Each structure stands twice: as structure tokens, then as C-alpha cells.
Amino acid sequence: MTDPTLHTLLCACCTPSPRLARRSLFGLAGALGATALLPRFAGAASGNYEALLLTCIDPRFPENTLNYMRDRHLAGKYSQISLAGASIAVVAEPFKTWRPAYWENLAASISLHHIPKVIVLNHRECGAAGIAYGPDSIATREKENETHKKVFAEFRAVMAERHKDLTVETGLMGLDGKVDTFTA
Ligand SMILES: [Zn+2]
Missing domain, CATH: 3.40.1050.10 (Carbonic anhydrase)
Structure with a gap:
């Protein structure tokens, strides 16, 4: 299932314009550090790897x-x-x-x-x-x-x-x- 927060950030259908969506994503990524968003990626492999x-x-x-x-x-x-x-x-x-x-x-x-x-x-x-x-x-x-x-x-x-x-x-x-x- 898609993370609703991430969906809002990535998907133009939920925002007034794709440009704003891009700006929001980069703004948030910049504010939090890009990797702060990573655990929110639905379906990403997680666990203990070697x-x-x-x-x-x-x-x-x-x-x-x-x-x-x-x-x-x-x-x-x-x-x-x-x-x-x-x-x-x-x-x-x-x-x-x-x-x-x-x-x-x-x-x-x-x-x-x-x-x-x-x-x-x-x-x-x-x-x-x-x-x-x-x-x-x-x-x-x-x-x-x-x-x-x-x-x-x-x-x-x-x-x-x-x-x-x-x-x-x-x-x-x-x-x-x-x-x-x-x-x-
Ligand atoms: Zn080489």
C-alpha cells in the first residue's frame, strides 16, 4: 500500500501543480535529509542484510x-x-x-x-x-x-x-x- 504522505509528495494529482509537488518533495527532503524519507517507501526491502x-x-x-x-x-x-x-x-x-x-x-x-x-x-x-x-x-x-x-x-x-x-x-x-x- 502506498504511503499516503509519500503519495501526496510524489503525485501531481494531489497537488495544485506538478511543479509545486516537486518543490515540496525537494523542500522536505532537504529539510529532513533525503534518507529520512527512505523508511517510508512502501514495499522497499528492509531487514538485516549482509x-x-x-x-x-x-x-x-x-x-x-x-x-x-x-x-x-x-x-x-x-x-x-x-x-x-x-x-x-x-x-x-x-x-x-x-x-x-x-x-x-x-x-x-x-x-x-x-x-x-x-x-x-x-x-x-x-x-x-x-x-x-x-x-x-x-x-x-x-x-x-x-x-x-x-x-x-x-x-x-x-x-x-x-x-x-x-x-x-x-x-x-x-x-x-x-x-x-x-x-x-
Ligand atoms: Zn571499471
């Missing part, structure tokens, strides 16, 4: 990613956000305008899914790494490892600043689906 998974948008990896999560017995037990570069999108300067999407979605998953952990899967041959740090940063396997280790360290640092209660796992997936984990 993790938020952060991945890149690269089309070569979704199948391997799901297989990896299945192998870990996590299929159906996690939420997911995909941004080009995965954790690179959260820390690299060229993608800084994307960061709010990550933080807002993380806040939503914490609120709705009560996740205790964020799992990051960066991947090898990632174009976003080349854009953020230059092609040489991923020119060899060793350089690629170092680049992603640096990214993971920055990512862990910003996570610790904002969500020190969450566990952070970082992994680098190859084209064969194998994941190298780099701990802090």
Missing part, C-alpha cells in the same frame, strides 16, 4: 561478480551500487561529483538493510583508473596493484571518517573473475 557491494559499471564483470558473491553464500543477501571505477569513483578527484550518490545510497542501505559491511570490488583493466590516475598507473600488473592499494587505503580512510562502525572489504577482480584481496 553488505553493500560497490562495483564498477564495466559490462565484463557483472556475471563474475554474481558468481563471486554466490561462492561466498551472499547471493540475495546484499544491496549493490555501481559507479565507474567502484571505489575510485568515491576518492578520485575527476569523479568527485559522483560521490554524493555513493554516500546517499550507503546511507539508504544502512537505514533500510542494516548492513554491517561494505564490500568493494574494483577490477583490473579499469578505464576509470586510467582516467583518474593516467594510463601508466595501470600499465603493468604491479603498477595496477599499487594504484588500487592506494585507492583502497583512501577509501578505507573516508569510510572510517563517516562510518567507522562498518567493516570494509576491498578486492580487485580480474577478467577471469578471481579476486585479489588487499587488506589495509
Whole structure:
């Protein structure tokens, strides 16, 4: 059943004009913080889930990613956000305008899914790494490892600043689906 408050905010039929409806929604979201509205979404999955998974948008990896999560017995037990570069999108300067999407979605998953952990899967041959740090940063396997280790360290640092209660796992997936984990 649709939450009547949310329906009023979202649906133009209940307000004098769609413009006003949009203004009301954004006004309220701004006043309360966008995530304050999230528990009111009727039908949204809620409960206790295992993790938020952060991945890149690269089309070569979704199948391997799901297989990896299945192998870990996590299929159906996690939420997911995909941004080009995965954790690179959260820390690299060229993608800084994307960061709010990550933080807002993380806040939503914490609120709705009560996740205790964020799992990051960066991947090898990632174009976003080349854009953020230059092609040489991923020119060899060793350089690629170092680049992603640096990214993971920055990512862990910003996570610790904002969500020190969450566990952070970082992994680098190859084209064969194998994941190298780099701990802090
Ligand atoms: Zn990528």
C-alpha cells in the first residue's frame, strides 16, 4: 500500500501543480535529509542484510561478480551500487561529483538493510583508473596493484571518517573473475 504522505509528495494529482509537488518533495527532503524519507517507501526491502557491494559499471564483470558473491553464500543477501571505477569513483578527484550518490545510497542501505559491511570490488583493466590516475598507473600488473592499494587505503580512510562502525572489504577482480584481496 502506498504511503499516503509519500503519495501526496510524489503525485501531481494531489497537488495544485506538478511543479509545486516537486518543490515540496525537494523542500522536505532537504529539510529532513533525503534518507529520512527512505523508511517510508512502501514495499522497499528492509531487514538485516549482509553488505553493500560497490562495483564498477564495466559490462565484463557483472556475471563474475554474481558468481563471486554466490561462492561466498551472499547471493540475495546484499544491496549493490555501481559507479565507474567502484571505489575510485568515491576518492578520485575527476569523479568527485559522483560521490554524493555513493554516500546517499550507503546511507539508504544502512537505514533500510542494516548492513554491517561494505564490500568493494574494483577490477583490473579499469578505464576509470586510467582516467583518474593516467594510463601508466595501470600499465603493468604491479603498477595496477599499487594504484588500487592506494585507492583502497583512501577509501578505507573516508569510510572510517563517516562510518567507522562498518567493516570494509576491498578486492580487485580480474577478467577471469578471481579476486585479489588487499587488506589495509
Ligand atoms: Zn571499471
